[in-house]
Amino acid sequence: MTARAEQRQQQQLAFQASNQNIEVGLASACPLAVAELTEIDEHSPHVREVxxxxxxxxxxxxxxxxxxxxxxxxxRPALVKNADGATSFLNEVQRRQDLQALKQRPATSAAFKHIVPTLYANYREGIILSPWIEGTILDRFSREIFNQLFSTLFALExxxxxxxxxxxxxxxxDGHNIHLFDFGYMYRFDPLAEYNSDGLTLPEFHAAERFETRNLFGFLLRYQDSMTESDRLALFRELKEAALDSYTQKRIWLRQNYAKTQVIDWVTTIIARWEKALDCDTALASLYRAESFRSHCLDIADDLSGKSCTPTTLLRIDAVIETLATHYLELKARDALLFDNKELGQHDLIHKYQACRKQAEKYLLSTS
Ligand SMILES: Nc1ncnc2c1ncn2[C@@H]1O[C@H](COP(=O)(O)OP(=O)(O)OP(=O)(O)O)[C@@H](O)[C@H]1O
Ligand SMILES: [Mg+2]
Structure with a gap:
C-alpha cells in the first residue's frame, strides 16, 4: 500500500474511533423517521427489494x-475483507457530503447530473437515503454512454x-442516462499535483484504466461469443475516442491551472499512445491486446487476493495465458507487463497464470 493511501486509512480509522458524525441533508426531508430507517429490515411493509x-x-x-x-x-459488523473495506461506509458518507455540495452549487450542478442525489445520510446511524433510480445495471455501451461516463469522471477529477x-x-x-451511486472507493486527490489518490507513485491507474479494468474488458469477455472481433474493436474505438476527448480537455485544464509538469507529461504520454493507436486498425488491435491484458491481470490479482473468484476470473486468466503465448514481445514493448510481471519471462509468466487458474478454481469451488 502507498504512503498516501495509508495516511487516508489512518485518518478514517481515527474518525471512526472518535464520536464525530457526518450528516448530509435534513432528517426532516426523510419520508420516515431516522430511527425507523435504521431499523428497517426485509420484513418492513415498505421494502420492495433487498x-x-x-x-x-x-x-x-x-x-x-x-x-x-x-x-x-x-x-454491523461489516463482512470486512481489508482496511479499505472497513472504512468504505464512512468513505461513502464523506463522498456523499462532497458530492451533494457539488450538485447543489449552481456552477457545478450540471456536471454532476449523473451522480445520484443524497436525500439524507447519517454516518453514526449507518444510513444513506437516495431517490430510487428506475433502470438496469449498465450492460450496453455507446458513444453517448462513454461521453456521459468520461465527462462525469473528468468533473469528479x-x-x-x-x-x-x-x-x-x-x-x-435508465435508457437515456447513466447514474453513479456507490462511492465506497472514491478517494480525494490533488489533480494538479498527483496522478491519482495514491499520489505520484502509481501512474498505471486513471479514469479510463479504471473503467476498462473493472468493467469493459470483463463485459467483452462475457459476451465474446456474441460479438465478432470487429464488433469488439469498433466498441473499443468508440471508448478510446471518448476517452481521448476527455483527456485532451483534461490536459487543457491542467495547463490552464498550472499543474505540475510531471502530471501534464503523464497525460500527454497517454494521449499520444491513444492517438497513435486510433490511426489504423492494426495499431488499435495491438493496443486492445495490451490494455485488455493489463486490465485482466489487475482484476485477477484483486479477485485472488479477495478470494472472490467468479467464472469471469477464469475467463480472464485463460485470455491472459493465450495472449502471453501469442503476443509476449508485443506486450513487453507496450509496457503491458505491470509490477512483478515486469521481472518475469514468457515461460514464467505462463506458469504463473496456470498456477493462478488452479487457485481461482479452488476459490470458485469454496465460494459456490
Ligand atoms: N439509487 C438507486 N436506485 C436504484 N437502484 C440502486 C440505487 N442504489 C443502489 N441500487 C442497487 O443496489 C445495488 C447495490 O448498491 P451499492 O452498489 O450502493 O451497494 P453494494 O455494492 O451492495 O454495497 P457495498 O458498498 O457494501 O459493496 C446496486 O447494484 C443497484 O442495483
Ligand atoms: Mg456496489
Missing part, C-alpha cells in the same frame, strides 16, 4: 406513500475526486 450482496451495507428499495427510495444501511470501482454493479442506466 440487495444483500454488499460486504459493508445492505440496500433496500423502499416505497413510502407512492414514492420510491433507495436506503443503504450499514452492516476537477473536484479532486477519483472513483476506483466502476464495476458493472455500480452503474445504472
Amino acid at each position: 440487495f444483500d450482496g454488499g460486504l459493508t451495507a445492505k440496500v433496500y428499495h423502499l416505497e413510502v406513500d407512492g414514492s420510491h427510495y433507495c436506503l443503504k444501511q450499514q452492516r 476537477q473536484a479532486g475526486l477519483m472513483e476506483w470501482d466502476l464495476s458493472p454493479g455500480n452503474i445504472l442506466y
